[in-house]
Amino acid sequence: MKPASFRYVRPNSVAEVCEVLAAEPDARIIAGGQTLTPMLAMRLARPSVLVDIHRIGELIGISRVDGAVVIRSATRQVDALHSAIIDEDLPLLAKALPWVGHPPTRTRGTVGGSIANADPSAEIGLVAVTLDAEIVLADGEDEEVVLAEDFFIGPMLTVASPSACLTEVRFPRRPDGRLGVGFQEISSRKSDFAFASAAAQLVLDADGACSELRVGVGGVGDVPLKLDAEALCGTRLADAEIRDFAVAAMADVETVGDLHASEAYRRRAGAALIAKAIIEARQGALNTGSSGGRNVG
Amino acid sequence: MHVTLSVNGTEHALDIDPRTTLLDALRDHLDLTGTKKGCDHGQCGACTILLDGKRINSCLTLAVMHEGDAITTVEGLSTPDALSPLQAAFVAHDGYQCGYCTPGQICSATGMLEEIAAGWPSHVTDDLEADPALTREEISERMSGNLCRCSAYPNIVDAIAEVGGAAK
Numbered sequence A: 001m002k003p004a005s006f007r008y009v010r011p012n013s014v015a016e017v018c019e020v021l022a023a024e025p026d027a028r029i030i031a032g033g034q035t036l037t038p039m040l041a042m043r044l045a046r047p048s049v050l051v052d053i054h055r056i057g058e059l060i061g062i063s064r065v066d067g068a069v070v071i072r073s074a075t076r077q078v079d080a081l082h083s084a085i086i087d088e089d090l091p092l093l094a095k096a097l098p099w100v101g102h103p104p105t106r107t108r109g110t111v112g113g114s115i116a117n118a119d120p121s122a123e124i125g126l127v128a129v130t131l132d133a134e135i136v137l138a139d140g141e142d143e144e145v146v147l148a149e150d151f152f153i154g155p156m157l158t159v160a161s162p163s164a165c166l167t168e169v170r171f172p173r174r175p176d177g178r179l180g181v182g183f184q185e186i187s188s189r190k191s192d193f194a195f196a197s198a199a200a201q202l203v204l205d206a207d208g209a210c211s212e213l214r215v216g217v218g219g220v221g222d223v224p225l226k227l228d229a230e231a232l233c234g235t236r237l238a239d240a241e242i243r244d245f246a247v248a249a250m251a252d253v254e255t256v257g258d259l260h261a262s263e264a265y266r267r268r269a270g271a272a273l274i275a276k277a278i279i280e281a282r283q284g285a286l287n288t289g290s291s292g293g294r295n296v297g
Numbered sequence B: 001m002h003v004t005l006s007v008n009g010t011e012h013a014l015d016i017d018p019r020t021t022l023l024d025a026l027r028d029h030l031d032l033t034g035t036k037k038g039c040d041h042g043q044c045g046a047c048t049i050l051l052d053g054k055r056i057n058s059c060l061t062l063a064v065m066h067e068g069d070a071i072t073t074v075e076g077l078s079t080p081d082a083l084s085p086l087q088a089a090f091v092a093h094d095g096y097q098c099g100y101c102t103p104g105q106i107c108s109a110t111g112m113l114e115e116i117a118a119g120w121p122s123h124v125t126d127d128l129e130a131d132p133a134l135t136r137e138e139i140s141e142r143m144s145g146n147l148c149r150c151s152a153y154p155n156i157v158d159a160i161a162e163v164g165g166a167a168k
Ligand code: FES
Pocket: B036, B037, B038, B039, B040, B041, B042, B043, B044, B045, B046, B047, B048, B057, B058, B059, B060
């Protein structure tokens, strides 16, 4: 038994969770525990109380609401991976989910937990930033909605106050038209933390020109980043244009270096993966034909 | 803290510190030492068990979180005189050297073959509409959470392929 001592509570509702969090400044929420359990063991996390939310019914489920796909925070990654709603309306997330951990960790790991954990190399956070997802926090009686880009402020650090409970993530539904998505990642071994990752979602118009493009890069810096892809909109996305864009985009990014990958490596790998993700998305869109339709392969 | 764990069909009432992982509860409190501790932080898969039929790493979860869940360990898959098909195949194909990763490999493969039977695609499945075929590539991808320090991988894949093929 390696963690520092804590109390364990299992509230039945979000309101009860908020009560505990308000009363106990050093409380910590546990849902899937796939990151928190080892952090407790290494004593990187030393909560006074562990608040287990994994069975709270109101925090589980995936639904369509207006133009968004709403994923409640304690929804398991494995359930997201096999959700028809995500398959149809959120193809970029469908593409990214197989990269999250490996099957046994996806059985327990949750969508909201991955976001709240704010690992800069995490796939779900990268998709959230790329698509401008909204993150919903319950804090006492209040509800706060934060844009994904503003939510992450550093490695394992978010704007959420210690008294807040992440309740859901609202991803904008895929745009209509000839849509393609791409997700690319590199790590030292399969299912390990990414040194760099990239996500792309784009729409081609009837002439094959790009009418909408979203690109994000993860694992290279302190937080997942959304890139300004305006320069490629209106073009036909030639390989050379894409590569120039990717290199230029990474030139402005502050990368981090560690034992596994230097700053320069992350800059190069980031650019290569951005280009690959956009090319993958472009091919996907070209394969859908002009009428649109789904593309998750 | 009080918790009742249902392991291999038997209920066990335990009074344990909430810090106890499910892995430590199984090994130290219930003497079910078939489940192994390799890394204790989710990297090796030696501690894989089945929770309501789905594979998880028992080192990555706390015992007190599992009141009422159906837990199956390697001891629950068979009896010594009647091995499960996967266990028999691991013996026949020599799917191990030291054997330390083997209980985790077998529990994981048991869960994995169920996932295939349920039609879950993986990362390397090309046609998402058809039922996934059990190629060596599929097996390797789906078993990527289970490491073998002795590197018995080729024989592990042979054993799983035999059982998976026979089950289809
Ligand atoms: S001991 Fe649990 S994954 Fe290694």
